[in-house]
Amino acid sequence: MQNLEQRIRSSRFFERFSHSASRPLTESLFVRLLGLVYLAAFASLWPQIVGLIGSRGVSPTTALLDAIRRDYGGHVFLTVPSLFWFHPTDHTLIAFCALGCLASILLVACVFTRLAAFACFVLYLSVVSIGEPFLNFQWDALLLESGFLALFIGAPWLVWAYRFLLFRLMFESGIIKLASHDPNWRNLHALRYHFMTQPLPNPIAYYTYRAPDPLLDVSTLMTLVIELLAPFLLFGPRPVRLAGAGVLIFLQVLIL
Secondary structure, X not given: OHHHHHHHHHHHHHHHHHHHHHHHHHHHHHHHHHHHHHHHHHHHHOOOHHHHHOOOOOOOHHHHHHHHHHHHHHHHHHHOOOHHHHOOOHHHHHXXXXXXXXXXXXXXXXXXXXXXXXXXXXXXXXXXXHOOOOOOOHHHHHHHHHHHHHOOOOOOOHHHHHHHHHHHHHHHHHHHHHHOOOHHHHOOOOHHHHHHXXXXXXXXXXXXXXXXXXXXXXXHHHHHHHHHHHHHHHHOOHHHHHHHHHHHHHHHHHHO
């Protein structure tokens, strides 16, 4: 009986300890991984940003800024929130990427974490705001939203904010497919063409594209079901949340 009581006490102590220690550990891991994502974003932009949106690039930013200045007058910064307004040169674009990489490394190392997170967010916002048509994809918006929320790391409401962000990302991904008026999503034929036209193909896509049509149609149905229903599991009790997270991770692995 005494041994049983000791086990119960030890298990309760472990439960309290795990609850108190798990959140800081999770936050630290999340911040470091967010820093890696920022680093990948800035490092990939660095060698090509001048060629894309520089003064002699594919889509020069100066033309965009001139049009915004002409249309919005003194409200340009609110319309396009970018530090590029203060010094619109190609060297500034390169500096954004270089400083972004430095801030990302600090974020990965959890050194000056809040300052590094703020720098990453402001610099990436400065680039994305002037980077169309190359930086107006959902992953750019997702990184900005995730980075903005990271400025409040440690806040008790932050976990729910990220759950809601993930909910919106996945649920709206399903809604937009059905609301796009593309009949291939409604008749479940979308994946018959997806693997041939996907923007980031991989070697497996070659074989998946040649899978039987019924299998691809079932996969399309599964995609819609997961994106429209699984996000609601994120707001349930812990076992339900874990199940929802597992389903969403499974979908992301298949997408990759």
